[in-house]
Amino acid sequence: MKTDLIATRQAIRAGSTTPQAAAEACLAVAQSTNCKHAFMQLTPEALRRAASQPHAAQSLLAGLAVSVKDLFDVQGQITQAGSVVLKDQPPATADCLAVARLRTAGAGLIGRTNMVEFAFSGVGTNPHHGTPAAWDGLYDHAVGNPGQPHVPGGSSSGAAVSVATGAAFIGLGSDTGGSIRVPAALNGIVGFKNTARLVPTQGALPLSTTLDTVCAMTRSVRDAILTHEVLSARPVPLGQRPLSGYRLAVVKSLMQDGMDTRVSRAFERSLNTLRAAGARIDEINLSELNELAPMMSTGGFSPAEGFTWHREWLERDSARYDPRVLQRLMRGSGMKAHEYMDLVQARRDWIRRVEAALVGYDAVLSPTTPISAPQISDVAPGAERDAEFFRVNGLLLRNTSAVNTLDGCGISLPCHAPSELPVGLMAWHAAMHDDTILQLALLLEPLLQQH
Numbered sequence: 001m002k003t004d005l006i007a008t009r010q011a012i013r014a015g016s017t018t019p020q021a022a023a024e025a026c027l028a029v030a031q032s033t034n035c036k037h038a039f040m041q042l043t044p045e046a047l048r049r050a051a052s053q054p055h056a057a058q059s060l061l062a063g064l065a066v067s068v069k070d071l072f073d074v075q076g077q078i079t080q081a082g083s084v085v086l087k088d089q090p091p092a093t094a095d096c097l098a099v100a101r102l103r104t105a106g107a108g109l110i111g112r113t114n115m116v117e118f119a120f121s122g123v124g125t126n127p128h129h130g131t132p133a134a135w136d137g138l139y140d141h142a143v144g145n146p147g148q149p150h151v152p153g154g155s156s157s158g159a160a161v162s163v164a165t166g167a168a169f170i171g172l173g174s175d176t177g178g179s180i181r182v183p184a185a186l187n188g189i190v191g192f193k194n195t196a197r198l199v200p201t202q203g204a205l206p207l208s209t210t211l212d213t214v215c216a217m218t219r220s221v222r223d224a225i226l227t228h229e230v231l232s233a234r235p236v237p238l239g240q241r242p243l244s245g246y247r248l249a250v251v252k253s254l255m256q257d258g259m260d261t262r263v264s265r266a267f268e269r270s271l272n273t274l275r276a277a278g279a280r281i282d283e284i285n286l287s288e289l290n291e292l293a294p295m296m297s298t299g300g301f302s303p304a305e306g307f308t309w310h311r312e313w314l315e316r317d318s319a320r321y322d323p324r325v326l327q328r329l330m331r332g333s334g335m336k337a338h339e340y341m342d343l344v345q346a347r348r349d350w351i352r353r354v355e356a357a358l359v360g361y362d363a364v365l366s367p368t369t370p371i372s373a374p375q376i377s378d379v380a381p382g383a384e385r386d387a388e389f390f391r392v393n394g395l396l397l398r399n400t401s402a403v404n405t406l407d408g409c410g411i412s413l414p415c416h417a418p419s420e421l422p423v424g425l426m427a428w429h430a431a432m433h434d435d436t437i438l439q440l441a442l443l444l445e446p447l448l449q450q451h
Contacts, residue, residue: 002166002219003219004169004218004219004220004222004223005061005062005064005169005170005218005219005220005223005226006220006222006223006226008022008062008064008169009057009061009062009064012057012062013057013058013062018051018057019050019051019052019056019057019062019063019064019108020048020051020052022051022062022063022064022065023047023048023050023051023063023064023065023108023110025166026047026064026065026110026166026167026168026169027042027044027047027065027110027167029165029166029167030042030065030110030111030162030167030168032165034135034161034165034167035132035161035162035165035167036130036132036133037114037126037129037130037131037132037133037158038113038114038132038157038158038161038162038165038167039067039111039112039113039114039158039162039167040070040080040082040111040112040113040114040129040158041077041111041112042110042111043109043110043111043112044110046108046109046110047065047108047109047110048108049108050063050103050106050107050108050109051063051064051108053106056106059105059106060105060106060226060230061102061105061106061107061108061169061170061226061230062106063106063107063108064106064107064108064169064170065107065108065109065110065167065168065169065170066102066107066108066109066110066168066169066170066171066172067109067110067111067112067113067158067159067162067163067167067168067170067171067172068099068109068111068112068113068172069112069113069115069156069158069159069171069172069173069174070082070112070113070114070115070158071115071119071173071174071204071205072096072098072099072172072203072204072205072214073092073094073095073096073099073203073204074092074095074096074099074109074112075091075092075093075094075095076091076092077091077092077112078090078091078092079092079205081115081117081118081119081205082114082115082116082117082118082119082126082128082129082155083117083118083128083320083321083322084128084320085313085317085320085321092203094203095203096202096203096204097200097202097203098172098199098200098203098204098214098231099172099203101230101231101233102170102172102230102231105230107170110162110167110168111162113156113157113158113159113161113162113171113173114126114129114130114132114157114158115154115155115156115157115158115159115173116154116155116157116179116322116325117321117322117325118205118207118306118310118321118325118329119154119155119156119174119176119179119205119207120155120207120302120306120325120328120329121154121155121324121325121328121393122153122154122155122177122178122179122182122393122396122397122400123151123153123154123379123389123392123393123396124151124152124153124154124155124157124183124186125151125154125324125376125379125380125381125389126157126322127322127381128322131151131152131157131376131380132152132157132158132161133149133150133151133152133161133376134149134150134151134152134153134160134161134164134186134187134373134422135161135164135165135187135188148375148377149375149376150186150373150374150375150376150421151186151373151374151375151376151379151392152183152186152187152373153182153183153184153185153186153187153369153373153396154179154182154183155173155174155176155179156171156173156174156175156179156180156183156217157183158171159171159172159173159183159216159217160173160183160184160186160187160189160191160217161187163187163189163217163218163219164187164188164189169218169219169223170216170217170218170223170227171216171217171218172214172216173215173216173217174204174207174212174213174214174215175191175193175212175213175215175400175404176207176208176211176212176213176302176404177211177302177397177400177401177404178193178368178369178396178397178399178400178401178403178404180192180193180213180215180216180217180412181193181368181400181410181411181412181424181426182368182369182396182397182400182412183217184217184368184412184424185368185369185412185414185422185423185424185426186369186372186373186422186424187217187422188414188416188422189217189218189219189414190217190218190219190220190221190223190224190411190412190413190414190441190445191215191216191217191218191224191411191412191424192215192216192217192218192224192227192228192409192410192411192412192437192438192441193213193215193400193403193404193409193410193411194213194215194228194231194232194409194434195213195407195408195409195431195432195433195434196211196212196213196404196407197431198228198232198234198434199213199214199215199228199231199232200214201213201214206305206306206309207302207305207306207309208301208302208305208306209305210301210305211301211302211404211405213404214231215228215231216228216231220445221411221413221438221441221442221445222442224411224438224441225438225442228434228438236434236435236438236439237435237439238439239435239436239439239440239442239443241439242278242443243274243277243278243279243443243444243447244278244279244280246279246280246362246363246440246443247280247282247360247361247362248274248279248280248281248282248361248362248363248364248365248427249281249282249283249284249286249358249361249363249364249365250271250281250282250283250284250364250365250366251283251284251285251286251289251364251366252283252285253285253286253287253289253290254289254290254292254398254399254402255289255366255367255370255399255402256366256367256370257370258370258371258395259367259370259371260370260371260372262372262416262420262421262423263367263369263370263371263372263423265420266415266416266417266420266423266425267367267415267423267425269415270415270425270448271365273447273448273450274365274444274447277447281365282361284357284361286354286357286358286364288350288353288354288357289402291350292401292402292405295343295346295347295350295405296343298335298336298339298342298343299331299332299334299335299339300343301343302328302332303328303329303330303331303332303335304332304335304340305332306328306329306332307329307330307331307332307333308332310329311333314326314329314330322381323381323383324381324386324389324390347405350405350406351405351406351407351430354406354430355406355430358429358430361429362429362433362436362440363427363428363429363433363436363437363440364427364428364429365425365426365427366399366425366426366428367399367423367424367425367426368399368400368412368423368424368425368426369395369396369398369399369400369423369424370395370398370399371392371395371396372421372422372423373421373422374392378392379392399426400426403426403428406430406431407430407431408428408429408430408431408433409428409429409430409431409432409433409434409437410426410427410428410429410437411426411427411428411437411438411441412424412425412426413425413426413427413441413444413445413448414448414449415448425444425448427440427441427444
């Protein structure tokens with residue numbers, strides 16, 4: 001794991017480095033081949049300006065580099081959402097609220113990151129602007145052929161690569177079905193999805209107004225806590241309980257179905273490590289998870305709400321959409337009003353029953369994704385690879401999207417060995433358990449890093 005923001009801020013305040021030196025180091029990485037296709041636009045001047053502020057070193061974020069997913073308004077920049085459809089729109093007249101809060105805390109904006117078009121996939125491919133590869137440095141020991149890059153996960157693909165490579169300390173992104181936790185898992189970094197209502201979505205282009213969540217990826221849990229405090233404008237209390245004071249659950253149903261050998265090995269090893277450290281982990285039967293697929297059989301929230309936002313663009317410019325994104329959006333065109341209202345009611349009832357089933361537990365542990373990252377060549381744009389793409393997309397989003405449906409919160413932590421492809425362990429719970437999840441993650445992180 002690269003040096004995190006808090007350690008770098010401490011070094012700045014101790015006089016062993018400067019915000020300007022940190023900015024130049026991040027810019028060098030951002031301009032390297034490690035970040036090919038990761039950025040839509042670099043803004044060196046904005047980063048250098050923030051790093052040169054007289055009180056940068058004393059600010060919360062110390063003038064350090066933060067990347068912004070191309071979903072968020074930044075004053076003077078065009079918000080394209082990874083598309084070509086919006087490239088001729090006027091620049092934003094103001095920062096979105098999340099960006100404004102980061103700036104106020106002392107962030108230096110290094111640039112806009114690439115993403116899945118309109119945030120509608122968990123794989124990370126983009127036919128318009130290229131697909132950034134999951135950071136190759138993570139795979140030196142696991143993959144003999146560096147010419148076979150792996151998917152970064154999506155939709156916050158460039159944001160994840162910017163953090164994993166060292167170009168940014170924080171990657172601002174969004175999570176509608178897993179778009180923070182999936183790329184965090186596939187790039188070996190930390191991704192925290194807060195309860196959606198805690199961070200305003202104002203100034204972010206929507207996919208699903210029901211599920212969209214503004215959140216971020218970082219290099220460490222303590223950076224995740226700091227970032228969440230900035231974005232949510234509220235403090236996170238430090239936990240006082242030892243690991244043995246938490247009651248944890250593991251769910252066999254759905255969450256562990258279809259795990260590949262890499263994920264299965266890393267997940268089981270992680271559970272054994274946590275138990276050896278005193279964790280109390282019960283296996284529970286959360287059968288409600290098996291209701292998700294039937295509940296979403298008419299399409300789900302994202303296609304219906306996404307189509308509603310896009311319908312005028314689709315009428316006049318559908319040929320310029322990513323065909324795979326277009327296919328999913330058009331599914332929303334067929335949902336009837338009564339089907340949508342039935343889905344709203346079914347979700348409300350499902351949340352109530354899942355919350356009741358989790359009473360007494362502080363968190364549920366599961367693999368963030370049941371599979372490790374496939375090669376980009378297996379799912380690259382092209383009709384002949386569509387079937388494999390949609391299979392992979394469904395698997396990557398399966399576990400994480402359950403937490404979004406729950407209106408919950410969750411964090412993905414790296415749990416692989418240095419010689420293995422990245423694997424994420426997700427700790428999650430229902431809405432407003434954010435502080436407990438973050439406090440627990442502080443205890444889990446050093447244990448998982450023992451690998």
